[in-house]
Structures are given as C-alpha cells and as structure tokens.
Amino acid sequence: MAKRQLLNERSLQLLKSLIERYISDGQPVGSRVLSKDADLNLSPATIRNVMADLEDLGLIHSPHTSAGRVPTVTGYRLFVDTLLTVKPISSPELFRLQEGLLTENTPDVISVASRLLSELSQMAGVVTLPKRELIILRHIEFLPLSNTRMLVIVVTNDQEVHNKIINTSKTFSASELQQATNYLNSKYAGKSLIAIREAILNDLQADREAMNQGMLDAVNMAQAALENGPGKDGYVLSGETNLMEFSELSNMERLKTLFEAFSQKQGVLHLLDQCMKADGVQIFIGEESGYKAFDHCSLITAPYRSATKWSVCWASSGRLAWLMKKLFPLSMSRQNY
Amino acid sequence: MAKRQLLNERSLQLLKSLIERYISDGQPVGSRVLSKDADLNLSPATIRNVMADLEDLGLIHSPHTSAGRVPTVTGYRLFVDTLLTVKPISSPELFRLQEGLLTENTPDVISVASRLLSELSQMAGVVTLPKRELIILRHIEFLPLSNTRMLVIVVTNDQEVHNKIINTSKTFSASELQQATNYLNSKYAGKSLIAIREAILNDLQADREAMNQGMLDAVNMAQAALENGPGKDGYVLSGETNLMEFSELSNMERLKTLFEAFSQKQGVLHLLDQCMKADGVQIFIGEESGYKAFDHCSLITAPYRSATKWSVCWASSGRLAWLMKKLFPLSMSRQNY
DNA sequence: ATTAGCACTCAGCCGACAAGAGTGCTGATA
C-alpha cells in the first residue's frame, strides 16, 4: 500500500508553509487557509491527506479534533535544520546595531548589546559576560582596610575593573603592600589570568627558598585575590517583559518559573556555558535545552568574539523562525528527503 | 437627624477589622463574616448600618451591589495613620536577618539585604545604593589606556570601588600620572566627595598661578573623574516574581508596566530619592506615589544608615498592613475621632 | 492521484436558570 514515500518534496513544502503560517498567526492552521496560502495549488482535501501523513510522522499534531494543525518539536527541528531560509538583516536594522554598539561610549557595551538584541527581536536578549580564563591582567593593587583585611583591585583588558576583599593572616605595612604591588605588576602584567595562576604555583614550588618573605606574601595574596575573584561570570538580561506578550506564556505559573530561572543565574549560566563550546548558531527548541523552566521556550545562541565574549538570545517558542530570519543572515541548505 | 457622630470608636474598630480581614482574604468582606469576626458583638444588620456610614465617608466602597465592602485609598490611609498596630518582629526572623547580614562576607551586602527583604515580606524588595554625596574618598588611581584615554579608579569608604574612563586633551606620561595620583591622594583622601569637589573649585580659582602644571592637570582629571563618576546610583531589586502571586496583578497589562518600570530605573529612583528625605517609615498607598505604573501597588519605605544608605520595600496593595506588622516594630498611637 | 461532497466532532458563544451572597429598608423590641 505505501507506494508513495510519505515525506516528499511537496509535503515538505507544505510543512514549511504550515510552520511559517503558524509562526505569523500563532494559531492552529487548517487545510483551508493552507490551500490558499501555499504556492502549490491543491484543494483542501488533498492538503488534509498530506497533513495526515505528516501527523503520522510526528511532525505536526492537532490540539483537538477540529482545530488546525500545529508543528511538534520534531517538526520544528526538521524545519530549522533543512527548510529554513533566512533573509539577510535589513540595512536600517544593521545600521541601528552599528550605531548603538559603536557610538555608545559607555563602558559596558554588553548591556547595550543585550538591549539591542531584545529590541530587535522583540524577545528577551541575553549576553554573557567574558569568561575569566581569557582575561589579561593589566594592573593589580592592594589597599589596606583593617588589620587583617585588604581590598584587592584587579584591572583587566577591556577596561574592566574587579575588586575583592580578602582576609590575611598577618598584618601588612603600607610599604610591604607597595612592594607587593610593584612586584606583581612588573612580573605578571600583560599575562592572562590562567597563565598567572599556573606561574604562581610554579613559583611557589620552585623558588620557595629563593624568594624573600615579602614576595611570598605578595604571591599568596594575589592567589587569594584571583581565586574566584575577578570576572565572576554572569550575563546581562534585557527585554524580559517582551516574553509576556506571548500566548504560550500567558500561564502565570510558567511565566513565574521562567522569571525565577532568570533571576537565579546558575542554571542559565550552565546552559550557556555548553552553548559556547559550539561554534555557530545553535537552536534549542522546547525541551531540547534540558531545563524544565524553558520547556516552553526556544533558545537561539551564537558565539561572539570581540575580545573573547559570547552572546545568546532567547526566544519564545513558535515565533523563533521569524527571529532567525531577522537576526542571522545565514542561508541554510535545502535538502530533499 | 445626624445626632450621632458618624466616626466613633465603634465604627473605627469595625473599619480596622474590615481592613484586616480584607488583607488576609483578599476578597470583599460582607457584614456576616464581620459580625462573627469582630470583637464587638453586633448583628449583621447593625454592621450594615455602620458600614453604610463608613461608605458615606468614603472610607470603604462596594465593587457592586451585592459584594462585600472593600477599603478605599483614604480608608487605607486612615488605617495606617491611626489604627494600625504592629507586632514586633519575631525572634526567629530577627535572627535570620542578623545571620544573613553579618555572616555573609560577600562584598555587596546590599543584594543580600534586598533578598532578605523580599523573602521575609514575600513581596518585592528594593534597596537603594549609597548616594554619592556622602561617600568618602579613600584612594584614587589613574591608569593609562591609550594616548588620550585613561581609566580612573576611585575607592570609597564601604570598600566600594568605582571606575570611569575619561578622555583627556593632552597625553600624560606614566610619571606625570604617578605624580598626580600621589598629589590627589595626599591632599584629598579621607574627605567626602562633595567637599572635594568644592575644594577643587577653590584651588582652581585661588592658586591657579601658584600651582605647577602637573598639579593643575591632576585636579582637572580628578574633576572629570568625579563628574557623575563613582556611585552611579541605582538599586537592587529582588523577589519581583513574588508580585505575580497577587490577584491585584493578575492582569498581564499591569504586571508588564510594573516590570518595565522596574527595569528602566529612572522613575523608581526619582521616587525613592524623595522618600529618603523623610526620616522614618513612610507608606504610599496606591496612587499616592504619583507614578502610574504603581497605581495598584503600595510602597513602604524606611531609611537605613549603616554608613549612609537607604532602603525601601515594595508591596502589592491590599496586603500592605500585614507587611507592616511583620517588618516594622513600631507601635503607632491610636486616636479617637 | 486528485478532488468534491458529506457526516462527524469539538471549541466557543449565548441565553436561561438556579444558587448564593450581600445589601437596604421596615418594623418590632428593650
């Protein structure tokens, strides 16, 4: 009986039309509209047959007997993997991006980027902060606070300043601190923090006896300061209120868990960490991210590398292909099955 | 006819019971429940009479013919001004506060405070950052970035570090920068920023010819750095998702405007600025704050002064008296009309 | 292989109806 292959050129074209229609309308799409909408001239009845096939394959499904069809997660996945065609970003929008990122001379470009991302996409924008490993030390400074406490200021590349309070076992004089500052700056400035930490360990092991007490103290302090110190990673979120517009999130319960997930950053951070390992645009649809709070959302990530940073962008499920077209000027290949 | 005074001891007692009941239930309260609930033994009929009087005075009103009564804004105002009795904070909660604020050695106590505030109140907690005027300079440092740009690091009391990038018209050598650093630190460390700014102005006018060029440059740079520089004020918000629980905010529209108001901080900051001028606990009910986004919320503020900081706490309207009781161990006087 | 036609299903909407809650008013009572 199954003489024709279920997934042919026509049914794929139909699936594409259906998903695009669903993305723009947000409602289940029936055979009637699709028959007018699609390029192929088919009657609603034929389309119903094809849709039945697509449903058998698990690519679409209907919420109830007499509603239209809605793409499933696997349907979406197929769509973004092989069907999606993206338009290049429009030039006014491109201009706006350049405008915003270049002329703004505010120190944190990252929040500007996050805001632009959310405004352009009408969704939530997330931009991760630089990771510690690749930060280069410019300058380090010690300031006494009380007898056993001191403030350590670390200036890195990208004109970022981090500070940390550390407790020391012994009391240092102002001149000792100055000496330590000079020693560390002359020896380690210009190197990456990860290299510095290794170097410090080596110094401690090799030259322990050769170093005088002051240098030893300085190294110890620096180590304490670098321990989880600068670049406590995080991200900048903006436009989260945009997510309230989506019917998928009209449920208060879901909305709340989503917002709570955003405000306790660990989970999101861990997720983004993994995204950064990949090298291009990545798309997570619905539950694919593996985080319960984001089951009803989709996630589009892309690494960025101005000095060494990464970016990502959240989207509510459904509208994500629209977002894709808007943001990423990639032309994905179209295959036949 | 109006022989009895409308607002007597009994009707006030009734108003108090009504509001407390409404606070805990969140629903309009009728004469029946009030007759059982109130200390005074009155029949529902009598209570209806009294409630009619209270309604004439504009203290309560009914949403529709056969719903119970709900306090109006003026009713709330009367309640918090003269009727509210607050319990001292419970000792386990007090312990938790002390625990959280003292043992945490994380540098920003402020976010801890904000979180504690929101957890304890089950509402949104807001804690403002210190204002610039009362900050005392501990240390200032210049770091060259490029020819005409330099990074200025300002360390203030409270172990806070601020940094700013400034553009200079001429190029400075490393030794000039060092000289400027030494000069400024020796002359101004330990003074408040506002005093420093005045002193700088004076120096510029009086000693212009007496100062050498290096000192003059240093002063100019310091002024540029202090201009809007450190302590760009803001606040720390937490527990905003708690607000989603309230029926008053179940309306998506309202919730969205509220969240947006929180994320563009200016409006809120301006409001809080005014709160800080007052000296005790202040309560804004509904529209009293004057900010549209907060029309359906109430605001409780209280200044705090560890070094010189302020705090406030948001509450959704309705439940605010409950929050009052929980947080502020004040015993307000009770008056008769 | 495609399509027109038909019967079937189901969500959404509307009106009717009953129940419940609460009020205002009147007249009785201490």
Added chain:
DNA sequence: TATCAGCACTCTTGTCGGCTGAGTGCTAAT
C-alpha cells in the same frame, strides 16, 4: 433611641443546553 430580625431585591457565579463555525476523515467520482 439603638439594636436587630425579617424580607424583598440585586448582582455575581456557575451550570446546562443549544447553536454555530471550523476543521477533519472518509468515500466516491473524475
């Protein structure tokens, strides 16, 4: 004169049934 019981009235809320429109699956015709 203050309080209160009783009664009629109003208004919300929930439920039930019927109707409509959209959409499907199936069958038979082209």
